[in-house]
Amino acid sequence: MKVWLTGGSGMVGRNVQERVARQDGAAAGLVLLAPRHSEVDLLDASAIDAFLERERPDAVIHAAGTVGGIQANIASPVRFLQENILMGTNVVMGARRAGITRLINLSSSCVYPRNGQNPLREDMILTGELEPTNEGYAIAKIATARLCDYISREDPSFLYKTLIPCNLYGRHDKFDPVHSHMIPAVIAKIAKAKDEGAQEVEIWGDGQSRREFMYAGDVADFIVEALARIEALPAYMNVGLGYDYTINEYYQAVAHVLGYDGAFRHDLTKPTGMRQKLVSTETLKAFGWSAPTSLEEGLRKTLDFYRNGQSHD
Template identity: 35%
Template sequence: MAGNLEKNSRIYVAGHRGLIGSAFARYFHAEGYQNLIVRDHASLDLTDAGQVQSFFDEQRPEVVVMAAGKVGGIVENKTYPADFITQNLAIQLNIIRSAHLAGVKRLIFFGSSCMYPRECTQPMAEDTLLTGKPEPTSIAYGMAKLTGTQMCLSYNQQYGQGRFLPVIPNSVYGANDNFDPVSGHVLSALINRFHTAKQNGSAQVTLWGSGSPRREFLYSDDLVGACLTLLQTDPDSIALPINIGPGEDVSIKELAELVTDVVGYAGGIEWDTTKPDGSPRKLLESARMKAMGWSAKTTLKDGIRQTYDWYLRNRCEPA
């Protein structure tokens, strides 16, 4: 972003310890950005409007990467919908409003493919948002993300400045993901499940659903690359929101087979079809992002391998 993203720019990464935020923090550190601003929850509660406003007044960030929020897999979304919608709406309202008042030059907001209708033409193009009801198992989270996206667009419209950039990545994975088999997203949860089964010598692993739904997975470092492309582009030339995905999907069954191959689990897989599948397919139409010169560089198998390597180094108990 010529003139706005320089090595001495004041950059605030909200959620710097999470999956997406940590990928941005690693990039900025590696590339020598000198004024990276981070805060943990103990020092800044993003659901507290007063704390957030004071933080922006004091720090005056120029660029904000808004990667903080409550996320989880299908079980978490079904069990705690009030938490998902309340916490995400509060964080979004506080950060976006405070960023506007502080004169932030650019803010990246991460929407979700959960925002799209459950029954949607595939691949899902941005103009199909709000044409149908989102998947019921994740509707609270999806509605919160839809609201955050519309907040960004509304500020841009009312104040005539393209400062807020809502993007829609598909299922992101990588280092610092949540690998919990209950609360984590499907790919990271599968890594944990199959690794544990391998360590325990389990003959079989039971997974939810039929294995037939199809999902698109985006490695976290590739998401960083896409957002940097956007930050280096004239915002008035970008139709928002914009999808970010590699353009290929796999069935959950195929994903499970890839993970077992990487992890080295040789047992069997049973599918519990009494449990929900979620949306039948979520593949993004990312042609507009690719027309800007971006493409995903990490294959799914390579990304799973790199994620598993990180998991072994950081999440496993010593033997």
């Protein structure tokens, strides 16, 4: 099966490529097409049509997106809404025009209401106000997911399904403090403290907010599995752990893996963000899958990538 993977240079995309390269299990026989932006501009529908006409893939994994942290989303809501909704529309409609009947769309847990009761179930989408700091991005992700759903409703032969991962970390993550998310930022912060002999590390807020982070290699495994069993997938499916940890526990786990024995100091003047965002895994468990990588194992693999710039799986 020839599969077009968008977003091949991102963390999820790179992990999917590593998974397919092993050519075992559900990945056996898959051939990935992962063109760069310079080869196929996802903001240009005609470029997508030309690519699909030339390569004729059998399926699509849409993992591309304009992404960024809270500050970037606040500063550029027009860009995050417009580019993500255009990419999603161009990829999904391009696939439909080309007659491609299998498509996996990667969404985000930010599609859930900001005040939704945890754990967040798939049927809670569009039942409440979104988190204002990334509302534009969330609207674009909801629109793309709904488009996939509508296409499948109009013609059930088109199996266009949306996966909603929880927060991710792992190999090919970004460790620059300006652009990184929590776990890679904590790894970089504690590694620097250890290297410099610092006696304490600062934690923003009280550290009691809870977060759910899955190892990106596990998400890649599931994407490949989901593509192989796409007929059995519902229109929307969370991909998460079903449990979470406090910010303090993540700092402690990273310190343990790094061998850092310094102290932690809480800056209570800094923001803590949402107190919890945990996705429901009831549908995922019914599908027969759970993430195999423990937090410690995932952190060790991520640290290895951070230190060496390559994986050794």
